[in-house]
Amino acid sequence: MATTVADILKANNLSITDSRKSILELFKLSKGALAHADIEKKSSAQFDRVTIYRTLQTFVDKGIIHTIPTADNSVLYALCKDDCSAGHHHDNHVHFICDSCDTTYCLDHVTIPSVNLPEGFTQKQTDVVVSGVCKNCE
Amino acid sequence: MATTVADILKANNLSITDSRKSILELFKLSKGALAHADIEKKSSAQFDRVTIYRTLQTFVDKGIIHTIPTADNSVLYALCKDDCSAGHHHDNHVHFICDSCDTTYCLDHVTIPSVNLPEGFTQKQTDVVVSGVCKNCE
DNA sequence: AGTAATGTGCAACAAAGTTGCAAATTATTT
DNA sequence: AAATAATTTGCAACTTTGTTGCACATTACT
Numbered sequence: 440m441a442t443t444v445a446d447i448l449k450a451n452n453l454s455i456t457d458s459r460k461s462i463l464e465l466f467k468l469s470k471g472a473l474a475h476a477d478i479e480k481k482s483s484a485q486f487d488r489v490t491i492y493r494t495l496q497t498f499v500d501k502g503i504i505h506t507i508p509t510a511d512n513s514v515l516y517a518l519c520k521d522d523c524s525a526g527h528h529h530d531n532h533v534h535f536i537c538d539s540c541d542t543t544y545c546l547d548h549v550t551i552p553s554v555n556l557p558e559g560f561t562q563k564q565t566d567v568v569v570s571g572v573c574k575n576c577e
Numbered sequence: 578m579a580t581t582v583a584d585i586l587k588a589n590n591l592s593i594t595d596s597r598k599s600i601l602e603l604f605k606l607s608k609g610a611l612a613h614a615d616i617e618k619k620s621s622a623q624f625d626r627v628t629i630y631r632t633l634q635t636f637v638d639k640g641i642i643h644t645i646p647t648a649d650n651s652v653l654y655a656l657c658k659d660d661c662s663a664g665h666h667h668d669n670h671v672h673f674i675c676d677s678c679d680t681t682y683c684l685d686h687v688t689i690p691s692v693n694l695p696e697g698f699t700q701k702q703t704d705v706v707v708s709g710v711c712k713n714c715e
Numbered sequence: 716a717g718t719a720a721t722g723t724g725c726a727a728c729a730a731a732g733t734t735g736c737a738a739a740t741t742a743t744t745t
Numbered sequence: 746a747a748a749t750a751a752t753t754t755g756c757a758a759c760t761t762t763g764t765t766g767c768a769c770a771t772t773a774c775t
Contacts, residue, residue: 454741454752475731487755492732494753508646508706533692538701552690554671554705559712563676566706567692568646574697592721592772613762625724630763632722 451501458486462494463503472507472517472534472543507534507543508566517545534566537573544573589639596624600632601641610645610655610672610681645672645681646704655683672704675711682711 444463448455461482466473478491486494495516498504507515517534533549536542551565582601586593599620604611616629624632633654636642645653655672671687674680689703 456741456753458754488731489733489756490754508704535694535698546695549693549695552692554690554707555687556673556707556709557684557687557712559715560673560707561710561715562707563709564707566646566704566708568704568706569692569694569698569700569702570704571694571701572699574695577697577699594722594772596723626762627725627764628723635722 447503451503453497453501458482458490458494459497461485462491463498466504466516466518470542470544472515472545474513474515476513478516507545508568509536509543515543517543534568535573536568536570537576538570539572539576542573542575585641589641591635591639596620596628596632597635599623600629601636604642604654604656608680608682610653610683612651612653614651616654645683646706647674647681653681655681672706673711674706674708675714676708677710677714680711680713 444460445455448459504516505519509515533546535544535546551567556562582598583593586597642654642656645655647653671684673682673684689705694700
């Protein structure tokens with residue numbers, strides 16, 4: 440069965456509202472990650488800036504989307520895979536940012552390599568951000 | 578010979594000014610990385626906000642410091658190692674952010690693991706940010 | 716010491732993000 | 746299905762963060 444955006448909201452105990460449905464739909468349609476600014480542009484006519492902020496924050500809290508660290512200080516958001524939204528949240532996958540077209544990809548099938556930390560350091564989460572040229576731009 | 582901050586500035590064809598010396602000194606004294614806000618707090622009485630922005634930008638351009646991507650959308654700056662400032666800039670090392678004390682470490686001796694990208698993707702730079710508990714906080 | 720080049724501070728602005736509160740929408744109860 | 750309770754939204758006002766132009770000051774050069 441194809442999970443609709445409404446299903447996802449329901450599964451996370453969230454009220455089903457227009458803004459949440461639209462913004463979630465945006466993520467489903469987008470291949471890569473979205474910046475807050477992207478979302479604002481694509482729906483600012485419809486929704487208030489503040490609503491978008493709060494919606495994104497809610498989605499992050501519920502584990503529906505996750506943030507991606509970038510070198511240029513912009514926050515990116517991307518949809519978590521199905522097994523995330525089901526409960527055990529894990530966004531330990533590699534992100535790829537194309538220098539040419541600026542698209543951010545979640546490379547879900549690339550496993551995070553293990554990192555050998557010095558004595559006394561405990562690892563909880565690892566973010567790997569690779570930049571370069573994507574398959575569409577080379 | 579111990580390289581002074583003035584030496585570093587000279588080596589990069591930068592005028593030696595009070596603000597640059599002080600800010601560079603801050604980095605030398607700090608073990609971890611610094612956020613812009615940190616620098617502003619520790620020297621805002623002395624220097625204008627704008628000067629700090631411009632100084633940091635200059636240092637990044639010259640390869641004296643580098644930026645670190647973080648998940649919470651704050652930019653961190655850290656001193657590059659000596660061989661960076663000598664010319665061939667490389668900040669491909671692992672960064673560690675302590676969840677407890679919020680200090681960011683540059684783990685220069687931990688090598689970046691190689692990542693197997695899908696067909697058609699070309700890798701240029703890799704940033705690895707690990708979060709967890711550092712050796713002072715456990 | 717004097718001139719050219721560079722850097723700094725101020726002001727004004729733009730962008731990004733936050734908070735409180737009343738109105739509107741969604742969910743729940745009867 | 747209507748009424749109430751619980752959420753959510755939009756507005757306004759504000760804070761923080763970052764940028765730009767320009768006059769003045771400082772540093773470097775001869």
